[in-house]
Amino acid sequence: MNGRLRNVIVPLFAMLVFLLLWEALVWVNDWPNYKMASPSDLWPAYVRYWELFLVMGWQTLWRTVVGLLLAVIVGIAIGMVMGFSRTMRDALYPLLVGFNAVPKATVVPIVALMFVGAHDFNTVLIAFMISFFPIAVSVSIGLSTLEPEYRDILRSLGASQTTIFWKIALPKTLPEFFGALKVSVTLAFIGTNLMEIVSPHGRGLGALFDSGKTNSDYPLMFAVLIALALLGIVLYYIVVGLEKIFAGWAERTPS
Amino acid sequence: MTALIEIKGVRHAYPTAAGPLPVLDGLELSVEEGGFCAVVGPSGCGKSTLTRLIAGLMRPDEGEVWLHGERVRGPRSTVGMAFQNPVLLEWRSILKNVMLPLEIVPNGLKGEAAKERARHLLSLVGLEGFEDKRPSELSGGMRQRASLCRALVHQPEVLILDEPFGALDAFTREDLWQTMHELKAKEPFTGVLITHDLRESIFLGDQVVVLSGRPARTQYVMNIDRSAPANLEELYTTEAAERLTILRHQIEIAQGRVPEEVAS
Ligand SMILES: Nc1ncnc2c1ncn2[C@@H]1O[C@H](COP(=O)(O)OP(=O)(O)OP(=O)(O)O)[C@@H](O)[C@H]1O
Ligand SMILES: [Mg+2]
Numbered sequence: 001m002n003g004r005l006r007n008v009i010v011p012l013f014a015m016l017v018f019l020l021l022w023e024a025l026v027w028v029n030d031w032p033n034y035k036m037a038s039p040s041d042l043w044p045a046y047v048r049y050w051e052l053f054l055v056m057g058w059q060t061l062w063r064t065v066v067g068l069l070l071a072v073i074v075g076i077a078i079g080m081v082m083g084f085s086r087t088m089r090d091a092l093y094p095l096l097v098g099f100n101a102v103p104k105a106t107v108v109p110i111v112a113l114m115f116v117g118a119h120d121f122n123t124v125l126i127a128f129m130i131s132f133f134p135i136a137v138s139v140s141i142g143l144s145t146l147e148p149e150y151r152d153i154l155r156s157l158g159a160s161q162t163t164i165f166w167k168i169a170l171p172k173t174l175p176e177f178f179g180a181l182k183v184s185v186t187l188a189f190i191g192t193n194l195m196e197i198v199s200p201h202g203r204g205l206g207a208l209f210d211s212g213k214t215n216s217d218y219p220l221m222f223a224v225l226i227a228l229a230l231l232g233i234v235l236y237y238i239v240v241g242l243e244k245i246f247a248g249w250a251e252r253t254p255s
Numbered sequence: 256m257t258a259l260i261e262i263k264g265v266r267h268a269y270p271t272a273a274g275p276l277p278v279l280d281g282l283e284l285s286v287e288e289g290g291f292c293a294v295v296g297p298s299g300c301g302k303s304t305l306t307r308l309i310a311g312l313m314r315p316d317e318g319e320v321w322l323h324g325e326r327v328r329g330p331r332s333t334v335g336m337a338f339q340n341p342v343l344l345e346w347r348s349i350l351k352n353v354m355l356p357l358e359i360v361p362n363g364l365k366g367e368a369a370k371e372r373a374r375h376l377l378s379l380v381g382l383e384g385f386e387d388k389r390p391s392e393l394s395g396g397m398r399q400r401a402s403l404c405r406a407l408v409h410q411p412e413v414l415i416l417d418e419p420f421g422a423l424d425a426f427t428r429e430d431l432w433q434t435m436h437e438l439k440a441k442e443p444f445t446g447v448l449i450t451h452d453l454r455e456s457i458f459l460g461d462q463v464v465v466l467s468g469r470p471a472r473t474q475y476v477m478n479i480d481r482s483a484p485a486n487l488e489e490l491y492t493t494e495a496a497e498r499l500t501i502l503r504h505q506i507e508i509a510q511g512r513v514p515e516e517v518a519s
Contacts, residue, residue, distance in 0.1 A: 147340065147342060149338045149340050149342045150342050150344075152307070152310070152312055152336060152338075153336060153342060153355075153356075153405075154355075154359060155312060155330055156310040156311065156312055156330050156334050156336050156415075157330065157332045157334070157356055157359040157360050157409070158329075158330045158331060158332050158359070158360070159359045163359065167355070167358070167359075168344065171344070171346050172344075172345075174346075247346075249345055249346040249389065250345065250346075
């Protein structure tokens with residue numbers, strides 16, 4: 001089988017098997033809808049609410065992406081500061097760890113109260129807060145573990161710190177950065193949904209889930225879960241694609 | 256003749272948690288233009304520190320470092336460096352790696368001329384046909400060859416080599432010694448080579464400097480006449496054996512295993 005086709009068919013097949021097993025599990029146990037909906041129950045939900053799914057899906061998507069972009073910018077900035085200065089690393093690290101350790105589920109209602117009504121802002125903020133940590137840490141580690149010889153090669157020629165950053169430090173950190181971005185993209189997505197579910201009159205797939213809950217529309221809830229999973233997969237693979245483009249060199253070709 | 260590299264009474268200490276660690280104390284070194292100075296000394300005595308001083312990457316606490324009649328106060332683009340770790344950039348092809356210094360130094364060759372220069376050097380070290388390969392596709396010896404090309408591409412006055420062959424197997428190392436001689440014949444440079452291999456020091460250097468244990472001072476200087484073209488057979492003559500005996504003895508003194516009085 002040709003490689004590319006195989007890369008598509010194998011995961012699709014796995015997904016199909018998963019859906020079939022799920023269907024069979026519900027069928028064999030004869031579970032009612034409110035215990036566990038089966039894939040065949042989801043279809044009507046999608047047909048009925050497809051417009052809502054598109055609108056809400058878009059809401060969730062753009063807020064996740066904006067939150068993630070913010071996390072990338074701030075994360076890289078913090079990572080650079082910590083990567084280049086020992087003092088800053090010692091100073092900021094405990095703060096960051098503490099910040100990251102606070103369960104975001106507790107921050108969500110606080111943020112929701114702090115900026116009442118600013119739903120988009122709140123959602124983006126939570127997506128950002130939950131996802132910048134891995135990026136900051138990976139960039140700082142990537143920069144601070146740069147072997148001194150790399151720096152010396154350029155520094156001995158009179159290169160400035162900025163040149164060293166662009167020519168060596170940044171590209172060398174990219175593999176770590178993308179590793180972190182893969183974690184962050186999922187985290188940002190979780191952040192967005194947390195806020196959407198918790199906020200009253202929220203928007204996005206999280207809000208759709210919440211309305212399914214209030215209306216006891218169990219198939220809708222499951223349908224949202226699946227839609228979230230799909231969106232998560234898409235986002236993740238976009239990052240993988242970017243990684244291939246910008247840090248593909250780090251992948252050793254098997255020889 | 257004036258010396259191209261001149262180091263006078265250099266003292267240096269690193270600040271550490273346990274107070275200053277003196278690394279160099281009373282270091283003297285003088286290398287003539289076109290000369291090649293091999294520096295040997297006990298492990299951790301301050302050899303790499305010496306290279307960083309010559310490259311202008313740091314300034315000594317005391318004493319002077321002169322390059323071409325100018326006091327070294329900071330990095331200068333007339334220096335080329337290579338280390339034990341070839342530190343090639345994995346995201347660049349071999350050719351682009353070699354061209355790196357040309358992107359940094361002022362008035363470096365650009366465009367096609369830069370490529371031509373890099374290709375020429377690569378062919379000198381026997382890496383023709385590997386220009387478009389990634390560093391990970393090359394063997395350790397080949398990577399070190401590429402790293403040498405990168406150190407020479409901008410035609411530096413001074414080539415600083417810090418144990419560049421230290422991690423290679425014996426055969427590859429001897430190959431690279433020959434390559435060094437070929438390069439020297441075609442690319443004029445003044446060199447300082449840090450090594451822990453005494454055979455390497457007498458085969459490549461026209462001057463071998465033995466440093467004492469830390470804090471390092473210049474303990475012994477041996478001059479070697481290099482009029483005849485180098486040949487590996489040289490290493491098996493009685494003359495070479497005598498030189499090695501002397502140097503080995505000096506190293507033992509530097510390591511503190513033999514008291515100095517007994518030696519002299
Ligand atoms: N930046 C630094 N700060 C503190 N101590 C240092 C620093 N760099 C080197 N040293 C110490 O100074 C001493 C000399 O270091 P240097 O690297 O110059 O030795 P070397 O002769 O090159 O050693 P080797 O044979 O291992 O290459 C060592 O004991 C080392 O631990
Ligand atoms: Mg060293």
